[in-house]
Amino acid sequence: MSGNVRTVPDAVGEPDILTHEFEPAYDDTPGHEEIHLPPPSYAPFIVGVGAMLLVLSVIMPWMLILAVPVVAFGVWKMGSFPEIDLHPNWLPQLNDRKLGMWAFLASEVMFFASLIGAFIAFKIEHGFEEAYEVLSLPLATVGTTVLIVSSFAVVMGLEAIQSNDRRVFRNWMLVTLVLGVVFLSIQAFEWYELMHHDITVDTIFGTTFFLTTGFHGLHVFSGVAWLALLLIKARQGTYSADNYLGVELFGLYWHFVDVVWIVLFTVIYLIH
Amino acid sequence: MDQSLVLLILFWAMSGALIGGVVTPILAANKRVNEWLAALLGTIAGAVGNLVALVPLWLVLSRRPDVADERLPWQRDAAPFEPEAEVETGPRPSPLEMLRANFWPASRPVHEHSHRMTYIGVFVALAIITAVEVALTYIDVPFSIVGPLVALSTAKVLLVVMFFMHLRFDSKLYAAVFLFAVPFAAMALIVLSL
Numbered sequence: 388m389s390g391n392v393r394t395v396p397d398a399v400g401e402p403d404i405l406t407h408e409f410e411p412a413y414d415d416t417p418g419h420e421e422i423h424l425p426p427p428s429y430a431p432f433i434v435g436v437g438a439m440l441l442v443l444s445v446i447m448p449w450m451l452i453l454a455v456p457v458v459a460f461g462v463w464k465m466g467s468f469p470e471i472d473l474h475p476n477w478l479p480q481l482n483d484r485k486l487g488m489w490a491f492l493a494s495e496v497m498f499f500a501s502l503i504g505a506f507i508a509f510k511i512e513h514g515f516e517e518a519y520e521v522l523s524l525p526l527a528t529v530g531t532t533v534l535i536v537s538s539f540a541v542v543m544g545l546e547a548i549q550s551n552d553r554r555v556f557r558n559w560m561l562v563t564l565v566l567g568v569v570f571l572s573i574q575a576f577e578w579y580e581l582m583h584h585d586i587t588v589d590t591i592f593g594t595t596f597f598l599t600t601g602f603h604g605l606h607v608f609s610g611v612a613w614l615a616l617l618l619i620k621a622r623q624g625t626y627s628a629d630n631y632l633g634v635e636l637f638g639l640y641w642h643f644v645d646v647v648w649i650v651l652f653t654v655i656y657l658i659h
Numbered sequence: 660m661d662q663s664l665v666l667l668i669l670f671w672a673m674s675g676a677l678i679g680g681v682v683t684p685i686l687a688a689n690k691r692v693n694e695w696l697a698a699l700l701g702t703i704a705g706a707v708g709n710l711v712a713l714v715p716l717w718l719v720l721s722r723r724p725d726v727a728d729e730r731l732p733w734q735r736d737a738a739p740f741e742p743e744a745e746v747e748t749g750p751r752p753s754p755l756e757m758l759r760a761n762f763w764p765a766s767r768p769v770h771e772h773s774h775r776m777t778y779i780g781v782f783v784a785l786a787i788i789t790a791v792e793v794a795l796t797y798i799d800v801p802f803s804i805v806g807p808l809v810a811l812s813t814a815k816v817l818l819v820v821m822f823f824m825h826l827r828f829d830s831k832l833y834a835a836v837f838l839f840a841v842p843f844a845a846m847a848l849i850v851l852s853l
Contacts, residue, residue, distance in 0.1 A: 480830055489833045493840035500844030504851030511852065528793050535789065539782040542823050546775055547764035558761050561718070618718055635825075642823045646816050653812040657796055658805055 428468050433461030466616040470625065470633050488636050492643050499647050502602060503654055506595040510659075518592040519659050521584045523577070527656040530573045531648060537566035538645040541638045551628035557621055560614065560634075563641070567611040574604050596655065603651060606644045613637055671713070672706040679705020781822045788815050 437458035444450035509515075544559030578597070587593050617637055620626070626634055683701025684694045728735060752760070767773045792811050795804050821827040826834050 478832065481832055485833065486836065489836045493837050496837075496840040496844045497847060501847040501851065504848040507848070507852040524793065524796065528789070531789060532786070535782070535785050538819065538823055539778065539785075542778045543762070543764060543775075546773065546778065550765040550767050550773070552765040554760075555762055555764050615714070622718065639824055642819050645823075646819050649812055649815050649819070653792070653808055657792055657808050657812075 425469050428465065430461050430464035430468060434458060434465060435461075437461050462612070462616070466620065470630060482632065484632060484636060485639075488639050492639065495643060495647075499599075499602070499650075502595075502599045503650060506599050506654060509591055509595050513591055515592045515659070518581075518586055518590075518596070521581055521586060522656065523580075524656050526573060526577060527652060530570055530577075531652045533566050533570045533573070534645050534648050537563045537570070538642050540566065541641050545631065545634050545638050548626050548631045548634055549628055553621070553624075553627070556626070556634075557618070560618055560621065564611060564614050564618065567607055567614065571604060571607055571611070574600065574607075599651060600655070603644070603647055606647070610637075610641050610644055613640070668710070668713070672709050675705035675707075675709025676702045677705070679703070679708070777822060781818050784818060785815055788818075 437454055437460075440450055440454035440457060444454050540559045540563040544556045544563065547553075547555035547559060578600075581587075581593070581596075588597050614637065617633065620633070679701035680698050681701075683697045683704070687694060687697035730738070764773070764775055766775075788811050792808060795807060820837075826837070
Protein backbone atom coordinates (compact mmCIF):
# COMPACT_ATOMS: atom_id res chain seq x y z
CA MET A 388 0.00 0.00 0.00
CA SER A 389 2.88 2.37 0.75
CA GLY A 390 3.90 2.14 -2.90
CA ASN A 391 1.00 4.37 -3.81
CA VAL A 392 1.88 7.16 -1.43
CA ARG A 393 4.31 9.74 -2.65
CA THR A 394 6.89 10.09 0.06
CA VAL A 395 8.77 13.16 1.05
CA PRO A 396 11.68 13.69 -1.37
CA ASP A 397 15.18 13.28 -0.05
CA ALA A 398 17.33 16.30 0.53
CA VAL A 399 18.73 17.68 -2.68
CA GLY A 400 22.43 16.97 -3.02
CA GLU A 401 24.62 15.55 -0.29
CA PRO A 402 24.56 17.70 2.83
CA ASP A 403 27.86 17.90 4.58
CA ILE A 404 27.05 16.07 7.80
CA LEU A 405 30.11 17.24 9.64
CA THR A 406 29.69 20.95 9.15
CA HIS A 407 25.94 21.40 8.73
CA GLU A 408 23.15 20.94 11.17
CA PHE A 409 20.53 18.47 10.03
CA GLU A 410 17.74 20.16 8.12
CA PRO A 411 14.64 18.30 7.01
CA ALA A 412 14.07 18.46 3.28
CA TYR A 413 10.51 19.66 3.74
CA ASP A 414 9.01 22.64 5.44
CA ASP A 415 6.63 21.81 8.27
CA THR A 416 6.03 25.24 9.73
CA PRO A 417 2.30 25.93 10.13
CA GLY A 418 0.71 26.88 6.84
CA HIS A 419 3.47 25.22 4.84
CA GLU A 420 2.77 21.53 5.50
CA GLU A 421 3.21 19.21 2.57
CA ILE A 422 0.00 17.57 1.42
CA HIS A 423 0.41 13.87 0.80
CA LEU A 424 -1.92 12.86 -1.98
CA PRO A 425 -1.48 9.57 -3.78
CA PRO A 426 -1.03 9.82 -7.54
CA PRO A 427 -4.15 9.15 -9.58
CA SER A 428 -5.02 5.47 -9.73
CA TYR A 429 -5.06 3.58 -13.01
CA ALA A 430 -7.03 0.72 -11.44
CA PRO A 431 -10.53 1.86 -12.53
CA PHE A 432 -9.32 1.86 -16.12
CA ILE A 433 -8.11 -1.72 -15.76
CA VAL A 434 -11.44 -2.75 -14.25
CA GLY A 435 -13.20 -1.05 -17.16
CA VAL A 436 -11.16 -2.96 -19.74
CA GLY A 437 -11.75 -6.18 -17.78
CA ALA A 438 -15.51 -5.51 -17.68
CA MET A 439 -15.51 -5.10 -21.45
CA LEU A 440 -13.69 -8.42 -21.83
CA LEU A 441 -16.23 -10.01 -19.46
CA VAL A 442 -19.10 -8.83 -21.65
CA LEU A 443 -17.26 -10.13 -24.73
CA SER A 444 -16.91 -13.51 -23.05
CA VAL A 445 -20.70 -13.92 -23.32
CA ILE A 446 -20.13 -14.66 -27.02
CA MET A 447 -16.55 -15.96 -26.69
CA PRO A 448 -16.39 -18.06 -23.50
CA TRP A 449 -12.62 -18.58 -23.74
CA MET A 450 -12.25 -14.84 -23.14
CA LEU A 451 -13.08 -15.56 -19.46
CA ILE A 452 -9.53 -16.87 -19.01
CA LEU A 453 -8.30 -13.36 -19.79
CA ALA A 454 -11.16 -11.31 -18.36
CA VAL A 455 -11.35 -12.74 -14.84
CA PRO A 456 -7.66 -12.17 -13.97
CA VAL A 457 -7.77 -8.65 -15.42
CA VAL A 458 -10.87 -7.73 -13.38
CA ALA A 459 -9.47 -9.40 -10.27
CA PHE A 460 -6.17 -7.52 -10.63
CA GLY A 461 -7.93 -4.20 -11.16
CA VAL A 462 -10.26 -4.72 -8.22
CA TRP A 463 -7.32 -5.72 -6.04
CA LYS A 464 -5.48 -2.52 -7.04
CA MET A 465 -8.60 -0.46 -6.36
CA GLY A 466 -9.00 -2.16 -3.01
CA SER A 467 -5.44 -1.43 -1.97
CA PHE A 468 -5.69 2.26 -2.89
CA PRO A 469 -5.40 4.39 0.25
CA GLU A 470 -8.73 5.62 1.51
CA ILE A 471 -9.02 9.38 1.28
CA ASP A 472 -12.12 11.39 2.03
CA LEU A 473 -12.56 14.47 -0.08
CA HIS A 474 -15.32 16.96 0.51
CA PRO A 475 -16.51 19.10 -2.37
CA ASN A 476 -15.97 22.84 -1.94
CA TRP A 477 -19.56 23.69 -2.68
CA LEU A 478 -21.13 21.30 -0.15
CA PRO A 479 -18.62 20.64 2.60
CA GLN A 480 -21.12 18.62 4.67
CA LEU A 481 -21.23 15.96 1.95
CA ASN A 482 -18.64 13.29 1.37
CA ASP A 483 -17.62 12.56 -2.21
CA ARG A 484 -17.41 8.79 -1.87
CA LYS A 485 -20.70 8.51 -0.03
CA LEU A 486 -22.45 10.76 -2.52
CA GLY A 487 -21.07 8.60 -5.32
CA MET A 488 -22.37 5.49 -3.58
CA TRP A 489 -25.85 6.93 -3.23
CA ALA A 490 -25.86 7.98 -6.90
CA PHE A 491 -24.83 4.45 -7.85
CA LEU A 492 -27.61 3.01 -5.69
CA ALA A 493 -30.09 5.37 -7.34
CA SER A 494 -29.10 3.98 -10.73
CA GLU A 495 -29.48 0.47 -9.35
CA VAL A 496 -33.01 1.27 -8.22
CA MET A 497 -33.98 2.07 -11.81
CA PHE A 498 -32.18 -1.02 -13.12
CA PHE A 499 -33.93 -3.42 -10.78
CA ALA A 500 -37.27 -1.65 -11.23
CA SER A 501 -37.21 -2.44 -14.94
CA LEU A 502 -36.31 -6.10 -14.27
CA ILE A 503 -39.10 -6.45 -11.68
CA GLY A 504 -41.54 -4.65 -13.98
CA ALA A 505 -40.80 -7.18 -16.71
CA PHE A 506 -41.40 -10.03 -14.26
CA ILE A 507 -44.75 -8.58 -13.14
CA ALA A 508 -45.82 -8.05 -16.74
CA PHE A 509 -45.09 -11.67 -17.71
CA LYS A 510 -46.73 -12.94 -14.53
CA ILE A 511 -49.97 -11.05 -15.15
CA GLU A 512 -50.06 -12.43 -18.67
CA HIS A 513 -49.02 -16.05 -18.12
CA GLY A 514 -49.63 -16.93 -14.46
CA PHE A 515 -46.58 -19.23 -14.19
CA GLU A 516 -48.61 -22.03 -12.55
CA GLU A 517 -46.20 -24.86 -13.46
CA ALA A 518 -43.23 -22.94 -12.05
CA TYR A 519 -44.90 -22.31 -8.68
CA GLU A 520 -45.26 -26.05 -8.16
CA VAL A 521 -41.46 -26.28 -8.14
CA LEU A 522 -40.52 -23.04 -6.35
CA SER A 523 -40.23 -23.60 -2.61
CA LEU A 524 -41.49 -20.82 -0.36
CA PRO A 525 -39.83 -22.26 2.81
CA LEU A 526 -36.44 -22.30 1.09
CA ALA A 527 -36.90 -18.71 -0.10
CA THR A 528 -37.95 -17.71 3.43
CA VAL A 529 -34.70 -19.15 4.75
CA GLY A 530 -32.80 -17.17 2.11
CA THR A 531 -34.63 -13.96 3.09
CA THR A 532 -33.90 -14.53 6.76
CA VAL A 533 -30.24 -15.15 5.97
CA LEU A 534 -29.99 -11.85 4.07
CA ILE A 535 -31.80 -9.87 6.79
CA VAL A 536 -29.56 -11.32 9.49
CA SER A 537 -26.50 -10.49 7.38
CA SER A 538 -27.74 -6.90 7.04
CA PHE A 539 -28.09 -6.75 10.80
CA ALA A 540 -24.57 -8.17 11.14
CA VAL A 541 -23.19 -5.36 8.97
CA VAL A 542 -24.78 -2.62 11.07
CA MET A 543 -23.53 -4.23 14.27
CA GLY A 544 -20.04 -4.42 12.74
CA LEU A 545 -20.26 -0.77 11.75
CA GLU A 546 -21.42 0.16 15.24
CA ALA A 547 -18.46 -1.77 16.68
CA ILE A 548 -15.84 -0.09 14.48
CA GLN A 549 -17.36 3.31 15.24
CA SER A 550 -16.60 2.56 18.89
CA ASN A 551 -13.13 1.31 17.90
CA ASP A 552 -14.03 -2.27 18.83
CA ARG A 553 -12.04 -4.13 16.19
CA ARG A 554 -12.58 -7.68 17.37
CA VAL A 555 -16.37 -7.40 17.43
CA PHE A 556 -16.24 -5.62 14.08
CA ARG A 557 -14.27 -8.42 12.48
CA ASN A 558 -16.48 -11.13 13.97
CA TRP A 559 -19.68 -9.56 12.63
CA MET A 560 -18.09 -9.06 9.22
CA LEU A 561 -17.08 -12.74 9.16
CA VAL A 562 -20.69 -13.62 10.03
CA THR A 563 -21.82 -11.51 7.08
CA LEU A 564 -19.36 -13.24 4.76
CA VAL A 565 -20.59 -16.69 5.80
CA LEU A 566 -24.25 -15.67 5.46
CA GLY A 567 -23.64 -14.22 1.99
CA VAL A 568 -22.08 -17.50 0.87
CA VAL A 569 -24.98 -19.43 2.44
CA PHE A 570 -27.47 -17.31 0.51
CA LEU A 571 -25.61 -17.96 -2.74
CA SER A 572 -25.63 -21.70 -2.13
CA ILE A 573 -29.36 -21.65 -1.39
CA GLN A 574 -29.90 -19.86 -4.68
CA ALA A 575 -27.68 -22.33 -6.53
CA PHE A 576 -29.70 -25.23 -5.09
CA GLU A 577 -32.95 -23.55 -6.13
CA TRP A 578 -31.72 -23.02 -9.69
CA TYR A 579 -30.58 -26.62 -9.85
CA GLU A 580 -34.03 -27.81 -8.78
CA LEU A 581 -35.70 -25.63 -11.42
CA MET A 582 -33.36 -26.88 -14.15
CA HIS A 583 -34.09 -30.44 -12.99
CA HIS A 584 -37.81 -29.83 -13.61
CA ASP A 585 -37.09 -28.55 -17.12
CA ILE A 586 -37.69 -24.93 -16.24
CA THR A 587 -34.80 -23.39 -18.14
CA VAL A 588 -34.17 -20.02 -19.75
CA ASP A 589 -36.17 -21.27 -22.74
CA THR A 590 -39.47 -20.98 -20.84
CA ILE A 591 -41.15 -17.61 -20.33
CA PHE A 592 -40.90 -17.94 -16.55
CA GLY A 593 -37.23 -18.85 -16.86
CA THR A 594 -36.26 -15.83 -18.92
CA THR A 595 -37.51 -13.32 -16.36
CA PHE A 596 -36.84 -15.35 -13.22
CA PHE A 597 -33.26 -16.25 -14.02
CA LEU A 598 -32.49 -12.75 -15.29
CA THR A 599 -33.89 -11.03 -12.17
CA THR A 600 -32.61 -13.37 -9.47
CA GLY A 601 -29.41 -13.88 -11.46
CA PHE A 602 -28.61 -10.19 -11.42
CA HIS A 603 -29.43 -10.07 -7.73
CA GLY A 604 -27.16 -13.07 -7.12
CA LEU A 605 -24.41 -11.36 -9.10
CA HIS A 606 -24.74 -8.39 -6.74
CA VAL A 607 -24.52 -10.68 -3.72
CA PHE A 608 -21.46 -12.33 -5.24
CA SER A 609 -19.76 -8.95 -5.82
CA GLY A 610 -20.69 -8.01 -2.27
CA VAL A 611 -19.03 -11.15 -0.92
CA ALA A 612 -15.88 -10.40 -2.95
CA TRP A 613 -15.89 -6.80 -1.68
CA LEU A 614 -16.35 -8.05 1.87
CA ALA A 615 -13.38 -10.40 1.49
CA LEU A 616 -11.23 -7.43 0.39
CA LEU A 617 -12.60 -5.39 3.29
CA LEU A 618 -11.72 -8.14 5.77
CA ILE A 619 -8.16 -8.24 4.43
CA LYS A 620 -7.89 -4.48 4.87
CA ALA A 621 -9.40 -4.77 8.35
CA ARG A 622 -6.71 -7.32 9.18
CA GLN A 623 -4.10 -4.79 8.17
CA GLY A 624 -5.67 -2.37 10.63
CA THR A 625 -7.07 0.07 8.08
CA TYR A 626 -10.31 0.75 9.92
CA SER A 627 -10.80 2.45 13.25
CA ALA A 628 -13.13 4.92 14.93
CA ASP A 629 -11.45 7.64 12.84
CA ASN A 630 -11.75 5.82 9.53
CA TYR A 631 -14.82 3.69 9.00
CA LEU A 632 -16.22 5.14 5.78
CA GLY A 633 -15.08 2.11 3.77
CA VAL A 634 -17.17 -0.10 6.03
CA GLU A 635 -20.12 2.28 5.83
CA LEU A 636 -20.02 2.28 2.01
CA PHE A 637 -19.95 -1.51 1.95
CA GLY A 638 -22.88 -1.46 4.37
CA LEU A 639 -24.89 0.81 2.08
CA TYR A 640 -24.32 -1.56 -0.83
CA TRP A 641 -25.14 -4.65 1.18
CA HIS A 642 -28.33 -3.19 2.64
CA PHE A 643 -29.39 -2.19 -0.84
CA VAL A 644 -28.94 -5.78 -2.04
CA ASP A 645 -31.05 -6.79 0.96
CA VAL A 646 -33.75 -4.26 -0.01
CA VAL A 647 -33.85 -5.62 -3.55
CA TRP A 648 -34.29 -9.13 -2.21
CA ILE A 649 -37.13 -8.01 0.09
CA VAL A 650 -38.96 -6.71 -2.98
CA LEU A 651 -38.10 -9.77 -5.09
CA PHE A 652 -39.25 -12.10 -2.30
CA THR A 653 -42.63 -10.38 -2.21
CA VAL A 654 -43.08 -10.14 -5.97
CA ILE A 655 -41.79 -13.59 -6.93
CA TYR A 656 -42.56 -15.87 -4.01
CA LEU A 657 -45.34 -14.38 -1.89
CA ILE A 658 -47.76 -12.95 -4.45
CA HIS A 659 -49.22 -15.58 -6.75
CA MET B 660 7.98 -14.65 5.03
CA ASP B 661 9.21 -17.71 6.83
CA GLN B 662 10.99 -20.02 4.40
CA SER B 663 9.51 -23.22 5.80
CA LEU B 664 6.05 -21.69 5.50
CA VAL B 665 6.66 -20.95 1.82
CA LEU B 666 7.72 -24.57 1.31
CA LEU B 667 4.63 -25.86 3.11
CA ILE B 668 2.33 -23.70 1.02
CA LEU B 669 4.14 -24.87 -2.11
CA PHE B 670 3.63 -28.51 -1.12
CA TRP B 671 -0.02 -27.79 -0.38
CA ALA B 672 -0.55 -26.24 -3.82
CA MET B 673 1.37 -29.11 -5.46
CA SER B 674 -0.76 -31.74 -3.73
CA GLY B 675 -3.86 -29.96 -5.02
CA ALA B 676 -2.37 -29.83 -8.51
CA LEU B 677 -1.56 -33.54 -8.33
CA ILE B 678 -5.08 -34.52 -7.30
CA GLY B 679 -6.61 -32.18 -9.90
CA GLY B 680 -4.34 -33.47 -12.64
CA VAL B 681 -5.17 -37.13 -11.91
CA VAL B 682 -8.88 -36.84 -11.16
CA THR B 683 -9.93 -34.49 -13.96
CA PRO B 684 -8.90 -36.74 -16.93
CA ILE B 685 -10.69 -39.65 -15.25
CA LEU B 686 -13.85 -37.57 -14.88
CA ALA B 687 -13.49 -36.28 -18.44
CA ALA B 688 -12.86 -39.75 -19.92
CA ASN B 689 -16.35 -40.20 -21.37
CA LYS B 690 -16.81 -36.60 -22.39
CA ARG B 691 -15.63 -35.21 -25.68
CA VAL B 692 -12.77 -33.29 -24.13
CA ASN B 693 -9.09 -33.55 -24.92
CA GLU B 694 -7.72 -35.42 -21.92
CA TRP B 695 -4.42 -33.53 -21.90
CA LEU B 696 -6.29 -30.23 -21.81
CA ALA B 697 -8.42 -31.65 -19.01
CA ALA B 698 -5.32 -32.68 -17.09
CA LEU B 699 -3.75 -29.23 -17.54
CA LEU B 700 -6.88 -27.38 -16.46
CA GLY B 701 -7.36 -29.79 -13.55
CA THR B 702 -3.79 -29.17 -12.41
CA ILE B 703 -4.28 -25.40 -12.47
CA ALA B 704 -7.69 -25.60 -10.79
CA GLY B 705 -6.33 -27.92 -8.10
CA ALA B 706 -3.36 -25.71 -7.28
CA VAL B 707 -5.40 -22.50 -7.25
CA GLY B 708 -8.28 -24.15 -5.40
CA ASN B 709 -6.05 -25.40 -2.64
CA LEU B 710 -4.56 -21.93 -2.22
CA VAL B 711 -8.03 -20.36 -2.13
CA ALA B 712 -9.05 -22.92 0.49
CA LEU B 713 -6.33 -21.48 2.73
CA VAL B 714 -7.84 -17.99 2.72
CA PRO B 715 -10.38 -18.56 5.56
CA LEU B 716 -7.63 -20.05 7.70
CA TRP B 717 -5.40 -17.06 7.03
CA LEU B 718 -8.22 -14.68 7.92
CA VAL B 719 -8.95 -16.44 11.20
CA LEU B 720 -5.41 -16.98 12.45
CA SER B 721 -4.09 -14.07 14.39
CA ARG B 722 -0.76 -12.68 13.31
CA ARG B 723 2.26 -13.43 15.49
CA PRO B 724 4.10 -10.31 16.59
CA ASP B 725 7.44 -9.88 14.83
CA VAL B 726 9.76 -10.08 17.81
CA ALA B 727 13.30 -11.16 17.11
CA ASP B 728 14.29 -14.20 19.16
CA GLU B 729 17.44 -13.20 21.01
CA ARG B 730 18.14 -16.64 22.42
CA LEU B 731 20.87 -18.94 21.13
CA PRO B 732 19.73 -21.96 19.08
CA TRP B 733 20.41 -24.45 21.90
CA GLN B 734 18.45 -22.29 24.33
CA ARG B 735 15.51 -22.16 21.93
CA ASP B 736 15.61 -25.94 21.50
CA ALA B 737 15.77 -26.49 25.25
CA ALA B 738 12.89 -24.14 26.00
CA PRO B 739 10.09 -26.72 25.69
CA PHE B 740 11.71 -28.82 28.43
CA GLU B 741 11.90 -26.03 30.97
CA PRO B 742 9.08 -25.85 33.48
CA GLU B 743 6.59 -23.21 32.42
CA ALA B 744 6.07 -20.21 34.61
CA GLU B 745 2.77 -20.21 36.44
CA VAL B 746 0.50 -17.80 34.64
CA GLU B 747 -2.23 -16.28 36.72
CA THR B 748 -5.48 -16.89 34.91
CA GLY B 749 -8.86 -15.88 36.18
CA PRO B 750 -11.90 -18.16 36.13
CA ARG B 751 -12.81 -19.28 32.62
CA PRO B 752 -15.35 -16.89 31.06
CA SER B 753 -18.82 -18.33 30.66
CA PRO B 754 -20.16 -18.83 27.10
CA LEU B 755 -22.42 -15.83 27.55
CA GLU B 756 -19.49 -13.63 28.54
CA MET B 757 -17.47 -14.86 25.56
CA LEU B 758 -20.41 -14.12 23.27
CA ARG B 759 -20.67 -10.66 24.75
CA ALA B 760 -16.96 -9.99 24.34
CA ASN B 761 -17.00 -11.10 20.72
CA PHE B 762 -20.30 -9.79 19.42
CA TRP B 763 -21.55 -6.91 21.55
CA PRO B 764 -20.16 -3.59 20.26
CA ALA B 765 -18.56 -1.39 22.90
CA SER B 766 -20.46 1.72 23.87
CA ARG B 767 -19.48 5.05 22.37
CA PRO B 768 -17.64 7.80 24.17
CA VAL B 769 -19.87 9.61 26.64
CA HIS B 770 -21.09 12.45 24.46
CA GLU B 771 -22.10 10.18 21.57
CA HIS B 772 -25.24 8.13 21.28
CA SER B 773 -24.97 4.44 20.43
CA HIS B 774 -27.39 2.92 17.92
CA ARG B 775 -27.15 -0.65 19.20
CA MET B 776 -30.65 -0.89 20.62
CA THR B 777 -32.14 0.85 17.55
CA TYR B 778 -30.55 -1.74 15.29
CA ILE B 779 -31.82 -4.62 17.39
CA GLY B 780 -35.32 -3.13 17.42
CA VAL B 781 -35.30 -2.72 13.64
CA PHE B 782 -34.04 -6.28 13.22
CA VAL B 783 -36.81 -7.67 15.41
CA ALA B 784 -39.39 -5.64 13.49
CA LEU B 785 -38.06 -6.99 10.18
CA ALA B 786 -38.21 -10.56 11.47
CA ILE B 787 -41.79 -10.16 12.71
CA ILE B 788 -42.97 -8.57 9.46
CA THR B 789 -41.37 -11.38 7.43
CA ALA B 790 -43.09 -13.98 9.63
CA VAL B 791 -46.44 -12.23 9.20
CA GLU B 792 -45.95 -12.08 5.43
CA VAL B 793 -45.20 -15.79 5.13
CA ALA B 794 -48.06 -16.64 7.50
CA LEU B 795 -50.47 -14.60 5.34
CA THR B 796 -49.74 -16.81 2.33
CA TYR B 797 -50.46 -19.99 4.28
CA ILE B 798 -53.66 -18.87 6.05
CA ASP B 799 -56.90 -18.67 4.08
CA VAL B 800 -58.19 -15.12 4.38
CA PRO B 801 -61.39 -13.81 2.73
CA PHE B 802 -59.68 -10.78 1.16
CA SER B 803 -56.91 -10.43 -1.42
CA ILE B 804 -53.49 -10.55 0.24
CA VAL B 805 -51.71 -8.54 -2.48
CA GLY B 806 -52.44 -5.19 -0.85
CA PRO B 807 -51.27 -6.15 2.67
CA LEU B 808 -48.16 -7.87 1.27
CA VAL B 809 -47.15 -4.80 -0.72
CA ALA B 810 -47.76 -2.59 2.33
CA LEU B 811 -45.73 -4.86 4.62
CA SER B 812 -42.75 -5.14 2.26
CA THR B 813 -42.81 -1.38 1.72
CA ALA B 814 -42.58 -1.02 5.49
CA LYS B 815 -39.60 -3.41 5.50
CA VAL B 816 -37.84 -1.49 2.74
CA LEU B 817 -38.43 1.78 4.56
CA LEU B 818 -37.08 0.34 7.83
CA VAL B 819 -33.88 -0.87 6.16
CA VAL B 820 -33.32 2.34 4.20
CA MET B 821 -34.13 4.67 7.09
CA PHE B 822 -32.24 2.94 9.91
CA PHE B 823 -29.71 0.48 8.49
CA MET B 824 -28.66 2.83 5.68
CA HIS B 825 -28.76 5.82 8.09
CA LEU B 826 -30.86 7.94 5.75
CA ARG B 827 -32.78 9.17 8.78
CA PHE B 828 -29.69 10.48 10.55
CA ASP B 829 -27.62 11.58 7.55
CA SER B 830 -27.70 14.73 5.46
CA LYS B 831 -30.97 15.18 3.58
CA LEU B 832 -28.99 15.65 0.36
CA TYR B 833 -28.09 11.96 0.20
CA ALA B 834 -31.78 11.16 0.49
CA ALA B 835 -32.51 13.65 -2.30
CA VAL B 836 -29.98 11.94 -4.61
CA PHE B 837 -31.48 8.55 -3.84
CA LEU B 838 -35.13 9.64 -4.10
CA PHE B 839 -34.41 11.30 -7.43
CA ALA B 840 -34.41 7.83 -9.00
CA VAL B 841 -37.71 6.70 -7.50
CA PRO B 842 -40.06 8.46 -9.99
CA PHE B 843 -38.13 6.94 -12.89
CA ALA B 844 -38.25 3.50 -11.29
CA ALA B 845 -41.99 3.90 -10.69
CA MET B 846 -42.44 4.90 -14.33
CA ALA B 847 -40.56 1.80 -15.51
CA LEU B 848 -42.68 -0.40 -13.23
CA ILE B 849 -46.00 1.14 -14.30
CA VAL B 850 -45.23 1.21 -18.02
CA LEU B 851 -44.05 -2.40 -18.04
CA SER B 852 -46.77 -3.93 -15.90
CA LEU B 853 -49.80 -2.15 -17.34
